[in-house]
């Protein structure tokens with residue numbers, strides 16, 4: 001809850017009405033009774049409340065006078081306020097919102113005085129609008145409570161106990177926001193309309209301009225071209241996704257066929273930095289294809305394994321090869337790597353996949369600096385396998401397993417050593 005005031009330097013956390021008295025709830029122990037205290041008001045917050053609330057009065061009065069829509073409730077929030085109107089069967093179009101907004105701003109421009117008075121049932125006819133909370137205030141104030149009325153010149157007369165500006169000109173400006181929501185209240189359709197009033201609009205505009213600058217920089221175009229540029233980029237993105245999906249499908253299909261028809265291991269080696277998730281996607285897709293094809297028609301010769309390595313290309317020396325030859329030897333660069341293995345449908349697939357990890361550990365001559373973990377591949381439907389959690393006696397499913405290792409290799413030579421240690425006899429350079 002916002003702190004809206006201080007009493008003797010102690011923050012006021014809440015204010016409630018009890019038996020006609022205004023009770024302030026303080027953050028700490030209150031000062032002793034009888035002590036003279038200084039009360040400090042958060043005027044910036046109070047002024048914002050006065051502007052939003054008075055703007056709501058004027059908006060509710062305008063909606064009632066223009067379309068006969070009474071106010072069901074209104075909501076004050078630190079960012080955006082709203083009014084829920086009983087619009088019945090009416091459709092609140094953009095033209096209607098624009099008409100309401102023009103009418104409210106015209107009333108602001110006429111600088112109507114805003115004043116509070118106590119209603120005298122014997123002398124006046126009472127307010128033209130009554131807030132829904134009036135009965136609650138009456139109950140707390142006794143059987144014959146005073147009724148406070150806020151009047152905006154001749155434009156509005158409404159029961160209210162809140163704080164208001166003294167003239168509509170102090171509202172400065174009223175802006176309706178385009179988002180509206182509809183619902184039913186006791187069978188009656190209502191429409192909630194969001195708005196801003198007064199100084200809050202300046203802050204909102206500043207925020208919009210910051211967003212505008214950021215969007216313009218990202219799209220490299222001016223505001224009138226935003227929609228066209230976004231549409232163009234959406235089309236390009238969809239085309240790129242379709243192409244990527246097609247390439248992935250063809251790549252996985254090719255590697256799957258190779259593994260099914262060759263007795264050699266297959267290595268996928270990305271010679272530059274590539275998103276790890278992309279390589280994992282390829283490996284898992286191949287695993288699924290192997291599993292599926294094995295379930296449909298077990299191969300006469302077990303497929304071997306897929307070894308996928310992601311490693312950035314060596315950074316060329318400045319000035320080309322000639323310059324590099326003339327330079328003294330540079331310290332070896334540490335290369336991040338990702339090793340992914342997925343076993344084929346060989347009976348000892350899981351053991352072979354584990355051996356791939358062991359070979360890597362051996363090649364780097366020490367414990368893996370980062371992580372080495374398994375990727376679970378679901379067993380084929382209708383059968384088990386020799387993988388973890390599978391029934392050992394079930395022969396139908398492909399005993400697939402995969403292992404993912406991440407870490408660093410000190411040099412390209414060490415990476416070659418890893419591949420040799422693993423014993424990969426074929427390498428498929430995909431890029």
Ligand SMILES: [Zn+2]
Pocket residue numbers: 053057150159160161162163164
């Ligand atoms: Zn009010």
